[in-house]
Amino acid sequence: MKRLFPILSIVTVALLGYALYQALVVAPTDALQGDVYRIIYYHVPSAWTAFLLFFINFVASVRYLARSKASSESAVKWIAIFIGVVGLIAPFLPPVRAKIPAGMEPGAVATTIVLIPVFYFLVGKWFPGDRLDVLALTSAEVGVVFCTIVLVTGPLWARPVWGIWWAPGDIRLTSTLVMWLIYVSYLVLRRFSNSAQTQMLAAALAVFGALDVPLVYLSIWFFRTQHPQPVIGGGGQMDPRMLHVLLFSWMAFLFFGFLVGWSRFRLELLKREVEHAHAMESLVGAEASSSTSLPLSRSAR
Amino acid sequence: MNVATSVLAPVSIVTVNNVIKQFGRFAALRGVSAEFDQGRFHAILGDNGAGKTTLLRALAGLAQPTQGTISIFGKNPREACRDLGYMAHPSLLYDEMSGMENLRYFAGLYGLAGDNRCAESIRAVGLDPELTRGVGQYSQGMRQRMSLARAILHDPKLLLLDEPFSNVDAHSARDMVGLLNNMRDAGKTIFVVTHQALLLEGVADEFVWMADGQIVDRTASAITSRESVP
Amino acid sequence: MNAVRFLFAAYVATWVIHLFYIGTLVRRFGKLRQQLRELGGGK
Amino acid sequence: MNPFWEVLWATLVKDIRLEWRSKDALNAMLFFSLLVVVIFVFSFDPLAEESRHIVGGLVWVAFLFAAVVALNQTWARELRNQVLDAYRVSPAPANALFMAKSVGNFLFVSVLEALMTPLFIVFYNLHVLGPAWQLVPLALLGTWALVVNGTFFAAMSVRTRNREIMLPLLLFPISIPAVLGMVAGTTAVLTGENSAHFYIVLLLTYDVVFTTASLALFGTVLHAE
Numbered sequence: 026m027k028r029l030f031p032i033l034s035i036v037t038v039a040l041l042g043y044a045l046y047q048a049l050v051v052a053p054t055d056a057l058q059g060d061v062y063r064i065i066y067y068h069v070p071s072a073w074t075a076f077l078l079f080f081i082n083f084v085a086s087v088r089y090l091a092r093s094k095a096s097s098e099s100a101v102k103w104i105a106i107f108i109g110v111v112g113l114i115a116p117f118l119p120p121v122r123a124k125i126p127a128g129m130e131p132g133a134v135a136t137t138i139v140l141i142p143v144f145y146f147l148v149g150k151w152f153p154g155d156r157l158d159v160l161a162l163t164s165a166e167v168g169v170v171f172c173t174i175v176l177v178t179g180p181l182w183a184r185p186v187w188g189i190w191w192a193p194g195d196i197r198l199t200s201t202l203v204m205w206l207i208y209v210s211y212l213v214l215r216r217f218s219n220s221a222q223t224q225m226l227a228a229a230l231a232v233f234g235a236l237d238v239p240l241v242y243l244s245i246w247f248f249r250t251q252h253p254q255p256v257i258g259g260g261g262q263m264d265p266r267m268l269h270v271l272l273f274s275w276m277a278f279l280f281f282g283f284l285v286g287w288s289r290f291r292l293e294l295l296k297r298e299v300e301h302a303h304a305m306e307s308l309v310g311a312e313a314s315s316s317t318s319l320p321l322s323r324s325a326r
Numbered sequence: 327m328n329v330a331t332s333v334l335a336p337v338s339i340v341t342v343n344n345v346i347k348q349f350g351r352f353a354a355l356r357g358v359s360a361e362f363d364q365g366r367f368h369a370i371l372g373d374n375g376a377g378k379t380t381l382l383r384a385l386a387g388l389a390q391p392t393q394g395t396i397s398i399f400g401k402n403p404r405e406a407c408r409d410l411g412y413m414a415h416p417s418l419l420y421d422e423m424s425g426m427e428n429l430r431y432f433a434g435l436y437g438l439a440g441d442n443r444c445a446e447s448i449r450a451v452g453l454d455p456e457l458t459r460g461v462g463q464y465s466q467g468m469r470q471r472m473s474l475a476r477a478i479l480h481d482p483k484l485l486l487l488d489e490p491f492s493n494v495d496a497h498s499a500r501d502m503v504g505l506l507n508n509m510r511d512a513g514k515t516i517f518v519v520t521h522q523a524l525l526l527e528g529v530a531d532e533f534v535w536m537a538d539g540q541i542v543d544r545t546a547s548a549i550t551s552r553e554s555v556p
Numbered sequence: 557m558n559a560v561r562f563l564f565a566a567y568v569a570t571w572v573i574h575l576f577y578i579g580t581l582v583r584r585f586g587k588l589r590q591q592l593r594e595l596g597g598g599k
Numbered sequence: 600m601n602p603f604w605e606v607l608w609a610t611l612v613k614d615i616r617l618e619w620r621s622k623d624a625l626n627a628m629l630f631f632s633l634l635v636v637v638i639f640v641f642s643f644d645p646l647a648e649e650s651r652h653i654v655g656g657l658v659w660v661a662f663l664f665a666a667v668v669a670l671n672q673t674w675a676r677e678l679r680n681q682v683l684d685a686y687r688v689s690p691a692p693a694n695a696l697f698m699a700k701s702v703g704n705f706l707f708v709s710v711l712e713a714l715m716t717p718l719f720i721v722f723y724n725l726h727v728l729g730p731a732w733q734l735v736p737l738a739l740l741g742t743w744a745l746v747v748n749g750t751f752f753a754a755m756s757v758r759t760r761n762r763e764i765m766l767p768l769l770l771f772p773i774s775i776p777a778v779l780g781m782v783a784g785t786t787a788v789l790t791g792e793n794s795a796h797f798y799i800v801l802l803l804t805y806d807v808v809f810t811t812a813s814l815a816l817f818g819t820v821l822h823a824e
Contacts, residue, residue: 045567061559064566071570090819170577177573178566185559206772213768220758221349221390222823229816230755233748233773236808240776240801247797248783285574288581295588302595303351386688389824404822407690418685420676422617434609435689437602476685 030287037284040277044270052270061185065267068178070275071171072201074282078168079204079235082211084145085152085161086231092149092157093225105142112138158224159293161231162215165208167286171278172205194249196242203241207234339364339515340385340484345394347380347539354380355391356539362517367510369526369548370519372536378519379415379488381536385517386412386486398484408436410484411477415492417469418476421462425472426455429479436480447475452501467498474502478509485509485516491525503529523548606691610699617676618707624672625710632665632711633718640722654723655786658716659778663745665711667767670749673700674757683757683821693818701743701750701813708742728791737788737795740802741781747806748773751813754820777805 048066055062091101115121116131116138152160179198180190193199211234215227263271338361347355355377362368370378383389384396387403387410398406412418419428429444445455451471461472470490477485485506491499499522507529510516518526523533527548535543618625639657643650677683686696719725727734749770756765784798 059559061563063563067567067570090816093819170573174570174573177569181562181566181569185562203772203775206775210768210772214755214759214765217759217761217765219350219760220823222819223758225819226755226758226823229819230769232816233751233809233812236812237773237776240805240808243804244776244779244783244801247801248779251783251787251793281574285578285581288578288585292581292585292588295585295592299588299591299595300351302592304348304353306595388684388687407688410688412684412688414681414684416681416684418680418682420613420617420682421679422621422676423613427613431609431613432685432689435606435686435691437605437690 030284033280033284037277037280040273040280044274044277047270048274052267053264055267058186061182064178064182066271066274068175068182069271070278071174071178072197073275074278075168075171075175075201075204077279078164078171078282078286079208079238081144081148081164082161082168082208082231083235084141084148085157085164086228086235088145088149088152089157089161089224089228090232105145109139109142112141155224155297156294158228159290159297161228162293163286163289165211165231167282167289169205169208169212170285171282172201172208175201176205196245196249199245200238200241204234204238207237210234337364338362339399341397342381342385343395343397345381345384345391345396347377347384347389348392354539355384357394358539358541359394360534360541360544362515364515365510365513366531367506367516367526367529368518368532368534369523369530370517370534370536371521371523371548375538376536377539378536380539382412382486382488382517382519385484386410388412406484408480409482410486411480411482413473413477413485413487413490415488417461417473419461419469419472422460424458425453425461425464425475426457428461428472429476432476433479438480443479447479448472450478450505451475452498452505465495467494470494471498471502474505483514485514487516487518489520490518491520491522499525602690603692603695606695607699607702610696611703614699614703615706618703625707628665628669628707628711629714631668632661632715635661635664636715636718636722650723651725651728651789652786654719654725655784655789656782657723658719658785659741659781661715661719662708662712662742663771663774663778665715666708666742666745666749667770669707669711670704670746670753670770671763671766673704673750673753678757687822693821694814696821697750697754697813697817700754701747704746704750705743708746712738712742725789727789729788729795731788733788733795733799734785736799737781737784737802740799740806741777741784744777744781744802744805744809745770745774747810747813751809751817751820754817758823773809777802780805 044066048063052063052066054060087101091098113135116134122131148157148160176198179201183192183195183198184190191198211227211230214230215223218226220226340362342358342360345355345358346353358377358381370381372378380389384391385398385403387407396403399409403410419425420431423431425448426441426444429447430441433439433444441455448455451474453468453471453475461469464472470492474487474490477487487506490502494502503525506516506518510531518530520526526533530548531546533545533548534541535545639661643653643657674683677686749766752769753766756762756769759765780798780801784795784802787793787795787798
């Protein structure tokens with residue numbers, strides 16, 4: 026297992042290098058925006074990776090909260106199964122199918138929704154006990170890093186193309202900002218809380234934060250229909266070659282995100298090990314002193 | 327207070343099984359295991375930081391053990407909350423409300439209506455139910471008594487009192503010890519964390535000595551074991 | 557085309573942020589390992 | 600009545616009586632709200648024609664500040680003598696305490712808003728172009744959205760080192776959709792340009808989602824040591 030990390034690192038560096046090469050050289054120049062559009066190959070993959078990490082945080086937090094009480098565990102299990110079943114059937118029903126945006130295949134929508142419960146059960150098995158909380162913390166922190174990049178590269182893209190640093194009307198960028206705020210407040214709560222149940226409180230906040238995201242999208246989407254403004258990256262079809270480079274770049278960033286996440290995960294385990302060692306040390310210290318000097322007396326009945 | 331029947335056969339109603347309580351890097355309880363019998367008066371003694379308060383809070387269900395289990399009347403502490411009364415350093419009362427108003431509110435939490443039980447508890451601790459002053463203006467002794475009244479309001483079978491006599495005038499302290507003595511005779515199980523062990527000499531059935539998060543000694547009298555504590 | 561300046565700025569910014577974060581991880585790793593060694597040797 | 604409503608009612612009555620008995624907190628808050636309004640009036644020129652478009656935002660940001668300062672006091676009285684321990688040891692349901700505190704806060708913040716609104720109307724000599732009745736659901740649902748999350752996060756930040764700053768840090772990011780709904784809704788009604796219907800539905804959804812989540816998770820927060 027130890028050797029896997031360096032191998033993966035080399036593979037990731039190679040992928041990132043090749044993705045960079047593709048982004049700058051192979052991908053065609055955009056008709057409208059010229060070469061500056063290539064920011065998309067870093068901006069969009071970072072956003073997708075950040076959202077994926079926040080989703081992992083949400084599932085891990087729900088799992089952590091559910092595990093604390095047996096009654097809620099079975100309830101959440103059934104909700105997950107329900108989502109899976111609905112996800113499998115709904116996209117193919119005619120009324121729902123009409124609503125799916127043109128570009129997406131109902132099959133694709135179904136698989137993504139079904140992934141949620143599948144992932145929920147996998148996380149439960151792979152991350153027993155305390156590691157679930159470590160996963161939640163890690164995915165939130167690394168997610169915030171990727172989110173920061175999205176918020177930096179976004180304006181850097183909007184400035185040359187639209188002459189504005191910030192487009193409040195652009196759903197994606199504005200909602201990314203709100204998500205960044207939510208998960209930074211999540212990390213701040215973890216740092217400042219000195220309760221024995223910090224993990225529980227953080228999990229509760231993570232659920233609140235995740236519940237908020239669809240509402241953020243909803244409110245900004247409607248707000249935008251009333252005040253139409255330029256949208257970064259524009260909608261509509263992408264040139265297949267561009268799409269290919271984008272997906273490749275995303276894969277490279279996913280590898281990179283996985284590596285950073287894994288090391289942050291191991292760092293957190295080490296931190297908790299040190300903390301445990303400190304506590305045990307004071308424990309062992311006490312036993313050494315109490316067992317020698319004080320005869321443990323008969324219990325007075 | 328209803329008077330219990332003859333002294334019950336000693337059956338252990340509070341069992342503590344290898345409890346460890348960790349606050350970050352500091353271990354407040356380091357493997358406490360003990361059994362305590364019904365209807366007995368236990369005094370928990372030891373220096374500051376020995377884990378007395380943490381153990382009492384764990385018994386009350388206010389502190390979750392990091393490891394190990396605690397069972398009260400066969401249930402975990404939070405499920406047994408109807409049968410336990412808890413009193414702490416702070417008064418756990420609203421300063422702006424009078425004693426009666428406080429108790430009426432807390433009686434509501436236990437689903438008890440009517441004032442007679444509240445008045446009864448207040449009189450039991452030797453205070454006047456008609457007192458209208460806010461608890462904030464009470465003397466320390468009166469406030470401790472009112473806090474004790476709140477703890478015994480719903481006639482719990484188990485009493486967990488954290489330093490009930492601390493900076494209380496001698497007269498009030500003796501009264502409270504007398505009251506606890508009668509309650510023990512009435513069949514209640516009592517735990518008192520205190521630094522004034524002598525007050526309970528001859529009253530408490532057992533003195534539990536704690537040091538560095540562990541029970542190091544259990545004796546029948548507060549005095550004999552004095553020299554064995556380093 | 558000064559617009560390309562923004563492209564390089566975005567790419568560089570991305571890696572500055574990533575490397576900064578990785579730097580904090582490495583620093584914390586070192587500190588924790590050192591603490592563990594101290595504890596290990598302490599007994 | 601089952602224990603939930605009994606305890607809820609008893610706690611609410613107790614809080615209102617205590618608030619009424621020592622009106623100092625209420626007076627301080629009323630004065631604070633007045634200050635917030637006056638500062639807004641000086642910083643945003645009330646006579647400018649387009650003030651009608653921004654006054655919706657001003658009103659709600661002023662309400663948000665007043666609400667946060669009020670919400671920070673939610674558990675102050677309980678913390679003074681660790682009264683929460685008495686609650687935790689009792690068999691009373693945690694959600695009864697939460698709902699009582701939320702409704703108490705809702706009433707308290709509504710009183711502040713009732714004072715601030717006429718001031719805004721006077722200073723900005725507002726007259727509503729759109730359907731004025733829509734302002735009522737917007738105000739009620741919007742205030743509840745702030746209060747329910749505020750009470751929950753106030754309880755959560757009881758266990759943190761710097762309690763006062765923690766509440767806004769937790770509350771503001773999560774309240775953004777609600778604030779957007781309130782502000783855009785109020786502006787829509789004031790300017791009469793578009794309907795506030797969607798924003799009312801958005802606030803209703805927000806309230807349902809977060810009231811449910813708060814009720815489900817408050818037990819965990821109350822019993823956190």
